[in-house]
Amino acid sequence: xxxxxxxxxxxxxxxxxxxxxxxxxxxxxxxxxxxxxxxxxxxxxxxxxxxxxxxxxxxxxxxxxxxxxxxxxxxxxxxxxxxxxxxxxxxxxxxxxxxxxxxxxxxxxxxxxxxxxxxxxxxxxxxxxxxxxxxxxxxxxxxxxxxxxxxxxxxxxxxxxxxxxxxxxxxxxxxxxxxxxxxxxxxxxxxxxxxxxxxxxxxxxxxxxxxxxxxxxxxxxxxxxxxxxxxxxxxxxxxxxxxxxxxxxxxxxxxxxxxxxxxxxxxxxxxxxxxxxxxxxxxxxxxxxxxxxxxxxxxxxxxxxxxxxxxxxxxxxxxxxxxxxxxxxxxxxxxxxxxxxxxxxxxxxxxxxxxxxxxxxxxxxxxxxxxxxxxxxxxxxxxxxxxxxxxxxxxxxxxxxxxxxxxxxxx
Amino acid sequence: xxxxxxxxxxxxxxxxxxxxxxxxxxxxxxxxxxxxxxxxxxxxxxxxxxxxxxxxxxxxxxxxxxxxxxxxxxxxxxxxxxxxxxxxxxxxxxxxxxxxxxxxxxxxxxxxxxxxxxxxxxxxxxxxxxxxxxxxxxxxxxxxxxxxxxxxxxxxxxxxxxxxxxxxxxxxxxxxxxxxxxxxxxxxxxxxxxxxxxxxxxxxxxxxxxxxxxxxxxxxxxxxxxxxxxxxxxxxxxxxxxxxxxxxxxxxxxxxxxxxxxxxxxxxxxxxxxxxxxxxxxxxxxxxxxxxxxxxxxxxxxxxxxxxxxxxxxxxxxxxxxxxxxxxxxxxxxxxxxxxxxxxxxxxxxxxxxxxxxxxxxxxxxxxxxxxxxxxxxxxxxxxxxxxxxxxxxxxxxxxxxxxxxxxxxx
Numbered sequence: 001x002x003x004x005x006x007x008x009x010x011x012x013x014x015x016x017x018x019x020x021x022x023x024x025x026x027x028x029x030x031x032x033x034x035x036x037x038x039x040x041x042x043x044x045x046x047x048x049x050x051x052x053x054x055x056x057x058x059x060x061x062x063x064x065x066x067x068x069x070x071x072x073x074x075x076x077x078x079x080x081x082x083x084x085x086x087x088x089x090x091x092x093x094x095x096x097x098x099x100x101x102x103x104x105x106x107x108x109x110x111x112x113x114x115x116x117x118x119x120x121x122x123x124x125x126x127x128x129x130x131x132x133x134x135x136x137x138x139x140x141x142x143x144x145x146x147x148x149x150x151x152x153x154x155x156x157x158x159x160x161x162x163x164x165x166x167x168x169x170x171x172x173x174x175x176x177x178x179x180x181x182x183x184x185x186x187x188x189x190x191x192x193x194x195x196x197x198x199x200x201x202x203x204x205x206x207x208x209x210x211x212x213x214x215x216x217x218x219x220x221x222x223x224x225x226x227x228x229x230x231x232x233x234x235x236x237x238x239x240x241x242x243x244x245x246x247x248x249x250x251x252x253x254x255x256x257x258x259x260x261x262x263x264x265x266x267x268x269x270x271x272x273x274x275x276x277x278x279x280x281x282x283x284x285x286x287x288x289x290x291x292x293x294x295x296x297x298x299x300x301x302x303x304x305x306x307x308x309x310x311x312x313x314x315x316x317x318x319x320x321x322x323x324x325x326x327x328x329x330x331x332x333x334x335x336x337x338x339x340x341x342x343x344x345x346x347x348x349x350x351x352x353x354x355x356x357x358x359x360x361x362x363x364x365x366x367x368x369x370x371x372x373x374x375x376x377x378x379x380x381x382x383x384x385x386x387x388x389x390x391x392x393x394x395x396x397x398x399x400x401x402x403x404x405x406x407x408x409x410x411x
Numbered sequence: 412x413x414x415x416x417x418x419x420x421x422x423x424x425x426x427x428x429x430x431x432x433x434x435x436x437x438x439x440x441x442x443x444x445x446x447x448x449x450x451x452x453x454x455x456x457x458x459x460x461x462x463x464x465x466x467x468x469x470x471x472x473x474x475x476x477x478x479x480x481x482x483x484x485x486x487x488x489x490x491x492x493x494x495x496x497x498x499x500x501x502x503x504x505x506x507x508x509x510x511x512x513x514x515x516x517x518x519x520x521x522x523x524x525x526x527x528x529x530x531x532x533x534x535x536x537x538x539x540x541x542x543x544x545x546x547x548x549x550x551x552x553x554x555x556x557x558x559x560x561x562x563x564x565x566x567x568x569x570x571x572x573x574x575x576x577x578x579x580x581x582x583x584x585x586x587x588x589x590x591x592x593x594x595x596x597x598x599x600x601x602x603x604x605x606x607x608x609x610x611x612x613x614x615x616x617x618x619x620x621x622x623x624x625x626x627x628x629x630x631x632x633x634x635x636x637x638x639x640x641x642x643x644x645x646x647x648x649x650x651x652x653x654x655x656x657x658x659x660x661x662x663x664x665x666x667x668x669x670x671x672x673x674x675x676x677x678x679x680x681x682x683x684x685x686x687x688x689x690x691x692x693x694x695x696x697x698x699x700x701x702x703x704x705x706x707x708x709x710x711x712x713x714x715x716x717x718x719x720x721x722x723x724x725x726x727x728x729x730x731x732x733x734x735x736x737x738x739x740x741x742x743x744x745x746x747x748x749x750x751x752x753x754x755x756x757x758x759x760x761x762x763x764x765x766x767x768x769x770x771x772x773x774x775x776x777x778x779x780x781x782x783x784x785x786x787x788x789x790x791x792x793x794x795x796x797x798x799x800x801x802x803x804x805x806x807x808x809x810x811x812x813x814x815x816x817x818x819x820x821x822x
Contacts, residue, residue: 047638206467217733227458322628
């Protein structure tokens with residue numbers, strides 16, 4: 001029993017945002033049915049992949065879902081998909097998609113079958129042009145403000161942040177629409193674009209105002225935390241740490257633990273600035289860094305790590321992904337979010353469940369991603385309510401495919 | 412009338428994630444009441460700021476909310492805040508916070524006042540250590556995988572992506588909890604940490620599997636799209652573009668529009684790889700780039716921009732924030748999400764509303780952020796149901812503060 005147990009969501013998707021939305025709902029307890037072509041969707045082989053071509057990405061993004069393999073290029077396959085999307089049930093009739101709507105999965109068509117359907121569609125941009133995280137991000141300016149000061153090279157992010165944000169918005173949009181349906185019985189079509197989700201954030205963070213009101217376009221500031229104090233330092237043993245003094249308390253903690261109160265007071269006097277103000281810290285960041293850098297350069301990470309933790313300093317070590325997994329207990333089974341889990345076709349490794357804890361429900365262990373088509377038969381029988389004879393015919397005709405064994409796709 | 416009209420959410424917050432959650436709910440139509448100290452919260456002066464110190468950040472993150480200024484360091488102020496959080500109403504009793512819980516806003520205390528309270532708390536990490544976006548990100552590995560290949564310098568992101576993700580998760584968590592309450596009358600405490608939200612994504616994206624299953628820790632690959640083909644190119648007029656060939660269709664479009672089908676076929680033969688496979692494109696990315704780079708170097712942006720759009724190529728220009736605002740119609744009032752709006756204390760500029768369109772409701776225009784304490788009187792009267800005499804006394808005693816005019820904080 002989880003917070004969304006009983007809810008059924010159907011997903012037609014690929015890549016990050018909508019698969020993430022479906023998985024988030026599945027990890028909250030919803031029955032999430034993803035349908036794909038029998039040869040797999042566009043993201044079936046998305047990297048990273050194992051040495052024999054199994055997608056670690058697909059396994060990561062589809063945990064806990066049911067997989068139906070259906071040839072939706074055929075009329076009969078489409079009809080069955082529509083049947084699954086629009087199947088009865090007060091907690092069903094919920095559909096999320098980021099695939100181009102080609103008539104047969106548009107809201108008009110589907111809501112003719114089920115009037116109270118709630119559907120969230122994520123598109124690239126409002127004009128219907130293709131847009132992905134890796135194009136939206138450069139278009140809006142972030143790469144030109146990322147990386148070492150003075151460099152002319154734009155730096156794109158590695159985390160598909162806009163996809164992750166939009167994916168979580170798909171969840172919110174669906175839950176908001178279903179809330180409305182619970183109260184009014186009315187369905188809802190929810191439209192969202194990746195570009196608009198990103199463009200809104202540009203405004204929300206004050207960056208549009210910075211350009212239009214202040215006439216300034218933010219430039220690269222290396223790893224400095226914009227507008228307050230936050231900086232990276234290299235230690236005596238060649239590690240690198242990030243240290244934050246965004247709030248007054250964080251600033252006081254940092255000065256105390258490094259014993260730099262007097263130096264900073266002198267600096268404040270020299271500069272004629274009140275360094276308790278975050279804006280003054282930002283304006284004085286280079287001078288502050290000059291005071292702190294020798295402190296870090298003279299110490300190994302282990303010389304100060306526990307002191308920093310005890311003093312409540314807001315800081316962290318820079319790590320590679322491998323170092324993070326080797327060093328950080330939050331990335332281990334010490335963290336109740338994680339389990340060592342067998343993923344069919346891939347093997348045993350550390351897998352996260354939901355980051356949410358809903359009290360009273362406890363925390364569910366993560367479930368593996370399905371093998372492609374693993375649930376075709378049961379979904380066709382239970383949800384589309386087809387007879388076993390009919391299901392057999394569909395399998396023979398290649399309209400539906402039952403997956404078995406492991407997720408092994410031709411490579 | 413909007414999708415969440417009638418819902419009331421109370422917010423005690425600062426900075427990005429929970430303010431963003433509250434604003435997202437407000438822009439969906441909820442009545443969101445944020446309370447702050449009379450001198451403003453920790454983020455009252457967060458940069459970017461205007462020349463006279465008004466926070467463009469605060470204005471961006473608090474649009475459409477009601478603001479109550481209350482001295483919650485005083486017992487009476489706390490009691491009133493609790494009264495507001497726990498006020499009756501079937502669509503009220505919803506509370507979101509990212510501020511350290513100090514007894515008086517913990518779930519136990521609050522749910523004693525309102526048994527069916529739904530509360531979402533965002534914390535830094537599961538151990539109660541301070542953690543912010545700018546420490547979580549280096550700790551988990553992304554900066555070491557960001558930036559130019561071969562560079563040893565980690566590159567932190569500028570977008571507080573984890574905050575934006577977690578903020579949207581706060582919305583989902585609250586809506587899921589309230590959905591459960593609508594059905595069972597039971598309240599719910601929802602716990603979420605920024606670090607877990609990020610750590611889960613590391614697993615979801617397949618990066619944990621890459622380390623543990625493949626024994627590989629992803630390194631810097633510049634602006635290349637990992638695992639398929641996506642690369643930046645410099646044009647004859649010194650502009651830079653990002654070009655994506657993640658899917659087979661995108662790859663075909665790119666070859667066609669650049670007339671490189673024959674060159675790529677030859678290359679595929681030379682390398683003995685099927686470039687229709689995304690993994691083969693990734694392995695051949697340097698060779699593919701060598702074919703394409705001269706094409707872009709020989710052309711100005713305007714020479715191919717419309718051809719690319721017509722051909723459905725997935726691409727974009729790299730822009731500074733100022734260039735994005737000058738060039739991109741999606742960042743203008745041509746986009747129905749945006750309005751030119753007067754923000755008290757700041758002036759007129761381009762402001763986004765919600766990126767969602769819920770059909771049947773249309774799209775609401777964005778509303779300004781409140782002046783600090785702008786709604787103190789009305790909320791104390793309507794929600795906490797205090798008499799005007801009592802409100803007057805609270806104002807005189809400095810326990811409550813009514814904001815007026817513009818958001819001008821002592822700097």
